[in-house]
Amino acid sequence: MRNEDLVEQFREMKQRRERVTALTAYDYPTARLLDESGLDVILVGDSLGMVVLGYEDTTHVLLNEILHHTRAVARGVKRALLVADLPIHTYDTPEQALQTARQLIEAGARAVKLEGGLSHVAQIEAITSAGIPFMAHIGMLPQSVREEGGYKVKGRSREQAEALLADARAVQEAGAFSIVLEIVAPDTAKMISHAVNIPTIGIGSGNGCDGEILVTHDLIGLFPWFTPKFVAQEAHVAEQIRAAATAFVDRTRTPPCHSERNEVESRNPVAEA
Numbered sequence: 001m002r003n004e005d006l007v008e009q010f011r012e013m014k015q016r017r018e019r020v021t022a023l024t025a026y027d028y029p030t031a032r033l034l035d036e037s038g039l040d041v042i043l044v045g046d047s048l049g050m051v052v053l054g055y056e057d058t059t060h061v062l063l064n065e066i067l068h069h070t071r072a073v074a075r076g077v078k079r080a081l082l083v084a085d086l087p088i089h090t091y092d093t094p095e096q097a098l099q100t101a102r103q104l105i106e107a108g109a110r111a112v113k114l115e116g117g118l119s120h121v122a123q124i125e126a127i128t129s130a131g132i133p134f135m136a137h138i139g140m141l142p143q144s145v146r147e148e149g150g151y152k153v154k155g156r157s158r159e160q161a162e163a164l165l166a167d168a169r170a171v172q173e174a175g176a177f178s179i180v181l182e183i184v185a186p187d188t189a190k191m192i193s194h195a196v197n198i199p200t201i202g203i204g205s206g207n208g209c210d211g212e213i214l215v216t217h218d219l220i221g222l223f224p225w226f227t228p229k230f231v232a233q234e235a236h237v238a239e240q241i242r243a244a245a246t247a248f249v250d251r252t253r254t255p256p257c258h259s260e261r262n263e264v265e266s267r268n269p270v271a272e273a
Contacts, residue, residue: 023219049061
């Protein structure tokens with residue numbers, strides 16, 4: 001699908017007040033299960049650095065790692081829109097951004113995402129001008145967490161809110177079909193959502209956005225060592241994995257009782273012969 005068609009499709013969703021649903025996936029089985037659930041968007045996010053690869057933050061993620069996981073996810077997605085993140089330092093210039101975006105599309109993504117607003121309009125325009133669908137990402141930018149000194153709420157002050165609104169309008173003008181608002185003050189996120197005509201997809205930004213995205217591991221409780229406060233978990237998969245593995249260990253280490261051993265021997269054709 002061309003970028004222009006995707007922009008129009010998402011604008012129409014917003015006009016119909018259809019909320020956009022999005023989750024992350026990094027492997028084939030998860031992608032296939034999420035796709036079968038009816039999601040609008042599946043994101044191969046650089047959050048895989050923390051919840052899959054064990055990095056401290058997303059600044060360690062390499063392009064080859066995103067490409068590897070995008071290929072795996074693409075094999076499982078048949079219906080949802082598959083978006084892939086541009087990792088840190090793979091879009092420092094417009095030329096590099098376009099080259100990276102093309103590699104992600106070749107790996108199976110149908111759209112791409114990078115972090116930044118006004119500061120990255122040239123990169124965004126290079127991507128959209130080439131016909132590649134683009135999802136924007138403003139607010140708290142995980143790839144800048146070291147410079148920021150942590151994951152902090154954005155848009156609390158009037159100055160920050162106005163800067164975020166300028167970012168949102170800039171990425172819309174540059175051709176984005178949607179905007180991720182990460183950890184933005186709810187009132188500011190709602191204001192931005194009313195000010196643009198493409199959907200805003202919130203994560204930790206209140207209920208005033210046009211949709212929501214979460215890291216799947218957070219939603220299903222697969223990464224129990226840290227869960228953001230804004231996440232309402234729907235499952236506790238880590239507990240089930242531990243329980244299943246513990247049961248397997250106990251079963252394997254416990255020798256069969258005498259009656260079970262006799263039953264096995266009685267069914268052994270070699271013993272019967």
